Amino acid sequence: MITYLVRRLSQAVAVLALVSLVVFGFRWLLPGGPERALLGAGQTAGDASALRHAYGLGRPVVLQYLTWLGQVLHGNLGSSAVQGTSVGSLLVASLPRTLALTLTAAVLAIMIAVPLGLVQALGKDSALDRVLRGFSYVGYGMPSFFLGSVLILVFAVRLHIFAAEGPQEPGIAGVLADWRALTLPVLTLAIFTGAIFARYARAAAIESLASDYVRTARGAGAGPRRVMARHVLRNSLIPVITLAGLSLPQIIGGSLVVESLFNIEGVGWQLWQAALKHDFPVLLGFILVIGTAAVTGSLLADIGYLLADPRVRYRKP
Amino acid sequence: MTVRGRHAAPVARPGLVRPRLGTGHDRPVQPAAAARPANPALRVGLAILAIMVLFCYIGPLIYRRDILQVNLLLSNRAPSAAHLLGTDPDGIDVLGRLMTGGQLSLEVGLAAGLLAAIIGSLWGAIAGYLGGAADAFMMRVVDAAYAFPVIVLLLLLTAIFQPTPELLVFVIAGTSWLSTARLVRGAALTLGNREFVQAVLAMGGGRLRVIVRHIAPNAFGLIAVNVSFQIADAIVVLATLSYLGLGVQPPSSDWGDMIAAGAQSIYSGYWWEIYPAGAAIILVVVALNLVGDGLRDRFAGSPIGY
Numbered sequence: 001m002i003t004y005l006v007r008r009l010s011q012a013v014a015v016l017a018l019v020s021l022v023v024f025g026f027r028w029l030l031p032g033g034p035e036r037a038l039l040g041a042g043q044t045a046g047d048a049s050a051l052r053h054a055y056g057l058g059r060p061v062v063l064q065y066l067t068w069l070g071q072v073l074h075g076n077l078g079s080s081a082v083q084g085t086s087v088g089s090l091l092v093a094s095l096p097r098t099l100a101l102t103l104t105a106a107v108l109a110i111m112i113a114v115p116l117g118l119v120q121a122l123g124k125d126s127a128l129d130r131v132l133r134g135f136s137y138v139g140y141g142m143p144s145f146f147l148g149s150v151l152i153l154v155f156a157v158r159l160h161i162f163a164a165e166g167p168q169e170p171g172i173a174g175v176l177a178d179w180r181a182l183t184l185p186v187l188t189l190a191i192f193t194g195a196i197f198a199r200y201a202r203a204a205a206i207e208s209l210a211s212d213y214v215r216t217a218r219g220a221g222a223g224p225r226r227v228m229a230r231h232v233l234r235n236s237l238i239p240v241i242t243l244a245g246l247s248l249p250q251i252i253g254g255s256l257v258v259e260s261l262f263n264i265e266g267v268g269w270q271l272w273q274a275a276l277k278h279d280f281p282v283l284l285g286f287i288l289v290i291g292t293a294a295v296t297g298s299l300l301a302d303i304g305y306l307l308a309d310p311r312v313r314y315r316k317p
Numbered sequence: 318m319t320v321r322g323r324h325a326a327p328v329a330r331p332g333l334v335r336p337r338l339g340t341g342h343d344r345p346v347q348p349a350a351a352a353r354p355a356n357p358a359l360r361v362g363l364a365i366l367a368i369m370v371l372f373c374y375i376g377p378l379i380y381r382r383d384i385l386q387v388n389l390l391l392s393n394r395a396p397s398a399a400h401l402l403g404t405d406p407d408g409i410d411v412l413g414r415l416m417t418g419g420q421l422s423l424e425v426g427l428a429a430g431l432l433a434a435i436i437g438s439l440w441g442a443i444a445g446y447l448g449g450a451a452d453a454f455m456m457r458v459v460d461a462a463y464a465f466p467v468i469v470l471l472l473l474l475t476a477i478f479q480p481t482p483e484l485l486v487f488v489i490a491g492t493s494w495l496s497t498a499r500l501v502r503g504a505a506l507t508l509g510n511r512e513f514v515q516a517v518l519a520m521g522g523g524r525l526r527v528i529v530r531h532i533a534p535n536a537f538g539l540i541a542v543n544v545s546f547q548i549a550d551a552i553v554v555l556a557t558l559s560y561l562g563l564g565v566q567p568p569s570s571d572w573g574d575m576i577a578a579g580a581q582s583i584y585s586g587y588w589w590e591i592y593p594a595g596a597a598i599i600l601v602v603v604a605l606n607l608v609g610d611g612l613r614d615r616f617a618g619s620p621i622g623y
Contacts, residue, residue, distance in 0.1 A: 011457065018461035029477055141602030143553050143573070145560045146595035149580050157586045164584065253466035257557060261580065272561060275472035283473050287465060294464040
């Protein structure tokens with residue numbers, strides 16, 4: 001297990017190094033070269049030379065990369081070419097809204113997906129399984145912006161139950177308190193993610209139902225309820241939670257669309273606006289942070305899986 | 318190797334072999350020669366696709382409407398005899414736009430999906446074939462690319478380059494070949510160790526013969542299944558980009574674009590500007606997923622488990 005951990009950790013470090021290289025390399029793709037793109041409109045010659053000095057442009061590329069990496073590791077992601085504020089402060093301002101949105105949606109998605117997967121696995125190929133499978137097909141094929149638009153049309157415009165715009169309050173507590181505004185964005189994201197999770201939950205429950213430990217538990221006289229609660233449910237929950245950690249990039253991508261639709265000024269909304277306004281420092285800074293978070297999330301998911309599965313935990317090297 | 322072997326274990330990562338709904342995934346492999354059961358998924362999927370292709374390409378010849386001329390006097394009209402699905406904010410007929418916009422969605426989706434499958438297959442096959450340090454490096458590149466949400470990378474690329482349909486094909490393919498690469502690399506590794514491949518090598522068959530005669534035909538099914546999923550994903554991704562205003566630029570338009578236009582006046586409740594395009598996307602994507610699942614069933618029993 002230790003060997004696996006060390007190997008997995010060094011893999012993650014290698015991937016992180018590649019991620020940083022990719023983000024660093026993007027600046028040469030930018031229109032007008034790195035200086036122009038990093039400064040944005042309204043630059044002067046003085047600005048450019050100051051920027052060249054700050055970023056070490058003109059020096060060998062390897063040195064530039066190391067200087068940049070040093071700044072990033074100290075939390076300096078540069079400043080927005082449009083708004084002038086630092087990328088870090090934009091991130092700090094927008095992160096709570098996205099966290100509140102995505103975490104609520106992920107929890108809700110798991111709460112929908114795991115019971116559905118269990119019910120489907122128990123009655124595999126039954127009429128209910130087929131119907132739910134059909135829903136899952138549609139849920140997967142439906143673009144999240146369309147789903148969100150339909151929810152707005154029905155629940156906000158026609159029935160006036162929920163707001164059509166997401167929470168505008170800053171801070172996690174403020175967002176969570178505004179449930180009328182939060183419901184539709186969370187629901188959109190949860191249905192989108194839940195459709196993916198339900199497939200894995202179904203596959204995991206089918207696998208679990210046919211496993212030796214379930215047979216043993218039944219043989220030892222455990223009732224169906226106990227088998228479900230203690231063995232099948234638990235063992236179908238673990239892979240789905242792991243999956244939630246691994247799908248971080250997809251969840252962030254989904255929240256970008258939801259934030260743009262419901263006008264929630266979170267991380268995804270900032271990225272979207274930065275793309276529309278060609279604000280490259282913000283785009284690159286946010287992408288670096290998201291990439292790092294995703295690599296870390298997938299590492300933690302793998303380690304969590306290792307710790308949760310006794311068959312792996314107790315295996316002799 | 319049974320289908321429920323290690324690869325189907327629930328640890329499966331997103332992007333690795335996706336557990337598809339039921340069919341084939343949790344079913345024991347049938348002997349290759351066994352009579353194949355009727356394959357309704359494949360038939361229904363292909364039928365829906367055929368109808369949608371006819372709708373988008375033959376439809377405009379029958380239902381003739383001017384879909385380029387902006388006419389604000391006609392904007393946001395509800396469905397009527399003159400405009401079967403009403404008009405959009407620019408006064409353009411929604412049904413007519415649905416047909417021509419669909420051509421773009423289908424063409425870009427098809428091209429991007431195929432290109433992604435080709436890039437991914439080559440990358441995966443080369444990594445699996447070379448093995449060792451080259452394989453490790455190539456797969457770390459895939460891991461690193463996986464760390465970025467596809468849509469975020471696409472935002473960056475479409476902000477840098479002016480999005481045209483051709484560019485969108487390359488950009489979407491360039492961000493979505495990763496799952497194919499992992500899949501094909503796994504298949505190349507598995508196939509390389511199979512008894513029949515080893516037997517051919519032991520009998521003196523050359524490497525080229527093994528690749529052309531044995532590995533490629535057996536991996537073909539896997540790639541065919543993957544292509545249909547790739548096309549489905551590419552259509553959704555294109556629609557999402559257009560919705561975000563970073564897809565094809567006017568006067569071109571696709572289904573995502575139409576929903577975006579409708580969403581701007583969503584408070585007015587003009588449902589006909591949103592539902593038809595959404596329904597079209599869902600139909601095509603569900604059909605492609607049915608085809609993928611059907612193909613998977615059809616190829617079940619081949620030497621690599623699906």
